[in-house]
Amino acid sequence: MKTLGSVGTRSLLFGVHQFLWHPFTVWLAWRELYGPPSWKETICIVLHDIGYWHKKSxxxxxxxxxxxxxxxxxxRLFGEECRQLVLGHSRSYAQSYNMKPNKLCWADKLSIKYEPWWLYLPRAWMSGELMEYRGMADQTGFINKRQPHREWLSRLKEQMIEQAYEEVELAGLMSGPECRYPYSINRSSEYM
Structure with a gap:
């Protein structure tokens, strides 16, 4: 897989941040949380992860x-407000620069709700992201790396979805017509 570029490039081409599918799922999540995004917000959704190109991790x-x-x-296209929207989509970036994670951050996190395991896991594996994500999950004690990938993804989805809903509700931003909170995960379906 290394012949296809860095893990960041592979992520954008066919991985977790695939340049067509991931923005679509973020758009769906935005719509659920806040209602339909404006056209400028939609462009920001499309652009938010392009910086992974050539990233080694x-x-x-x-x-x-x-x-x-x-x-x-x-x-450059739309001004400072849109620049800040894209910058604030990453929790770690926002924290590093004393910013608050913003609406795009929580839509980005909620987007995993629209990822079936059979589509997410093969993309994560092919791009090389799965090893990095599983290593971090093991290192932080989130889930042991010997547990099945589907179990890891199920727990990750639960955590990210609940956090997105909680943060949006706390900020008073929840206005989407399709917003269903509290989100309950169907635990009867094995590993989602």
């Missing part, structure tokens, strides 16, 4: 700065 020293490329382009 997703969450390492270079990957953490991935919001900057999309933010620069959004800022």
């Amino acid at each position: 997703m969450n390492g020293s270079d990957g953490v700065n991935h919001p900057e490329a999309g933010a620069e382009l959004a800022g």
Whole structure:
């Protein structure tokens, strides 16, 4: 797989952040949380992860700065408000620069709700992201790396979906007509 470029490039081409599918799921999540995004917000959704191009890791020293490329382009096109929207989509980036994670952050996190395991896991494996994500999950004690990938994904989805709903509700931003909170995960379906 390394012949196809860095893990960040592979993520955008066919991985977790695939340049067509991921923005679509973020758009769906935005619509659920806040109602339909404006056309400028839609462009920001499309641009928010383009900074992963050529990144050697997703969450390492270079990957953490991935919001900057999309933010620069959004800022040139639409001004400072859109630049800030793209910059604030990453919790780690926002924390590093004393910013609050914003609406795009929580739509980005909720987007995993629209990812069936049979589509997400093969993309994560092919791009090389799965090893990085599983290593981090093991290192932080989230889930042991010997547990099945589907179990890891199920727990990740539960955590990210609940956090997105909680943060949006706390901020008083929830206005989408399709918003269903509290979100309950169907635990009867094995590993979602």
